[in-house]
Amino acid sequence: MKKVVVVGGGVAGMQTALSLKERGVEPVIVERTGALGGKLRNFHLLFPSMTPAAEVLKSFTDQVASSGIEVRLNEEFSDFSTDAPIVIASGFNVFDARLKEEYGYGIYDNVYTTVDVERMFNEGKVGLKDGSVPRRIAFVHCVGSRDEKVDQRHCSKVCCITGVKQAMELASLWPDAEIFNFYMDIRMFGPGYEELYQQAQQEAGINFIRGRVSEASPTIDGRIQIKAEDTLIGRPMKMTVDMLVLIVGMRGTDGGKFYRPRDLFGGSVLSDRPNVFYAGAATAPKTVGESIAEGVMAAEKVVQYLNDGN
Amino acid sequence: MEIISFYSGFVIPFLVGVSVLFAVVVYKFGRWFVRLPVEDRRLVRKNFFSRATVRALGECFMECLLHRKIWKVNPTLGYMHTAFAFGWFLLIVVGWVETVAYLGWRFVPLQGHIFFKFFTGGEHHWLVMDILLWYVLSGLVLAVYKRFRSRTLGMRRTTKLTFGDRVALSSLWFIFPLRLLAENFSGVMAFWWGYSIALGIFFVAMPFSRYMHIFTEVPLIFLRRWGIRSGERESSFDHFQLEACSRCGICIDPCQLQRDAGFRDVQSAYFIRDRRYNRLTRRVADNCLMCGRCEGRCPVGLQLDTLRLNSRHTLSGTPADGRFEYARKITNNPVISNECEKSTGQTVIASENEAICSNSQSSSSHPLGGRGETKNSQLSTPRIGFFGGCMTLLSPRILQSMEQIFAASGDDVWWADRNGGICCGRPLKLSGDIDAARDMMQMNTQLFEAQGITTLVTSCPICLRVFREDYRLEGIEVLHHSEYIARLIAEGCLSLRDSDEKMTYHDPCELGRGCGIYDAPRQVLASVGELVEPAETRSEALCCGSSLANFVVDDASQVAMARAVGAAFEATGAARVVTACPLCKKAIGRTSSLPTLDLAEVVAEKLNND
């Protein structure tokens, strides 16, 4: 019998493979990059519990290694004509912040994305380009989310909580820094999220300003001036910051779009083709936990398919 | 030779038709002419006895009869129009000669000429008249064919008809076949009656239909040759333009609103029709990119964009009322202006480069002239003002690139609007608010003059056009950044790395068709890479779809137009799309799979920093 192909070695892919193996089906993980772990490899601490991403990642890679699942690294999967079952767990791409030119990413110093911040934490080098400590930091929510202008109509779901988490991390790193989060809506949908938001407001002293930043420009002393409307006051505001963090959204992997599942209920891991399944953020923005849960579900549906067909 | 009476009952419809036509045309032309503005009438008096009149005669022959411009756009369509116009014209002229040849010099009433064969019983007949009639009929066959199968004549769409058009068109189609029948079966009175009635109906319907263009184009050509133009406010001259439109429909195919966004009733032919019959709505007046693609092809040379603009003024212009006085706080305050300059971190560094270039007094033989060359010769060092315009302010990469280019040039630069400025006024003008726009222009003028700049550089073609067309900037030369950079390169003030990277170039409407700047950006591009042209380029270039002149289309339509433009660039095989307008850059960059950059960005990228 042919092996079930799991496209993508992130958490969703690894969980799918593990669940398949448990049910006696032999999977093969095809991973484009040189290592398992997907986006989790770039993350530092996971919201809302601040669990180290490396810890979660290690438990998965250890299980995959010990279960003897075949892993093919540095391989791009493209043979969708096969009749072997395929689980697409290709996750998402991080939105390229350079497309929002008006925010100055890649143009001015000290404009970062949330992915950069995670990386800096992992590398232990958080700070401004010249190594100094910022006095004022602004986070911009919804960069590459809910934005027709960059063909990203959807809400990327996890950015709100990521912004809150990172603001708190920076606040605890630099207690004297003033931190401002510019948001359109704060969407705290998960368990413990709202609590974290409140903690950010009350304990970490993060300032939340309701307004979308329209543009950033450099100042004479090398800082960054941002413009927004404080929509709760109803007046435009300007603010100069030392560090600007763009909370970037998720972009689909199907030519920039997310794969469309058969339906959003029982068929959320099914595609239009009987032998093709989905798991994780390939179909929509999802959290790490949700992606793992979908891995289990996808494995279940694959097994059902194999039992029905053969 | 017997005396011919030249009368028969059937000529009455014809005579009535001709009389009505004559009366209406005289009334219309008279009224429009009398109402011409004083300065227009002065132009007529001044240029009446001049070579312009002779040229106008020549143009009338070439355009009204031969339809040279239609031939250039579409030869089949050209043949059709020439067959009708020139064929019919020759039928009349040769018919008159025939009459004279037969009867000698004597008075013959109009119907005598027209129904000559009837009154002479067909005994005298020139073969050439038959050939001419068949020539006209060949045009008619094409016309009928076009009405039902427009695509076969190279037109994807043909105009929709009004009631007057329908009556005139139907009778026109009958005129020549009936003439053929009448002249060949001279004894059948029904054919003569039919021919006369068809002529009569056509002549009555003519001044109320699109066929009014046949007469109107003649005075239009003369008035235009005498220097009269339509302007930002409606004037009586507009009537000559409106009724000279034959609704040929050549303007419909190039319209991107039609071909990419599905708007079928806003094109210039329809706009002019609606305005002519007093049923113009703001929706139609406002739904135009004013990209100029149709204006460039109009065989009658109508000022389509100007007419659209002055309609907007009439329909929706609101009084200035000093409503932009609040902006004076920025244009009257030199402190704010100086702050702008400081904030860029641009201080004048005396470099070797500057010594050579910035102070060189235009000994350059470059066609664009030397940079130092201005009317204000008492200023020894040129001082450049850079006006990014609203759109550039949202494109920081252009600003950053210009900063690097200015630094390399060594020029003394004042940043006019980087930390806040006011709009150039063109968007307001495009909306029809010309008085309020004027206020804004006056404020900016004051700001520029107070700074003592000798050159005003802008990276926005929208601003450029209004600076050149509407501002009165004494002693200040206005340049688009593409022209400025081209000069720097020509004078050897920029050291650039050439490459063999294939780049394609998008002509912004306001820069190309608007200001006639096609070569400067191409010269610049050629010095940093290899230029590959899209299928439609230069004066034929497509609009990005986001034109500020359009107040109606939604985001989806803009995206649809941008996609079509992007596809044309992808087909060139270029690695990147370069344009010279911040708005075009955003519009095309949104959908294109190729990176889309401003000209300044590619130049800054290729600067040799030593």
Added chain:
Amino acid sequence: MAIDFGYSVSQPRAVDLDRNDLSLAREIVREMPEFSACIACGGCTATCTAGNLTSFNFRLVQTLVRRGEYAGAYAEMNKCMLCGKCRLVCPRGINTRGVVRLIKRKLGDY
């Protein structure tokens, strides 16, 4: 000294949706459905060339119009320079300049 809270707060009464006549607002939305797609992010107002010099707040005025608060909307919209920056930043792709002109046309000097 009285604090200038901007445009709306100076109105003494509550927005009374029982009394406000929303028919004009509905008419405007019918003509330009995207008018109601605003998510009130304020990007337009933040970038507004006019709004950074005077009290013009596009987001606020168009919201008031949608609530049937028409008074003063025409005069406010008259401050717009139609430069188009707001349309470029609008995440919902609303034809903001079209909205300005539509409101001016529908409301006149209300």
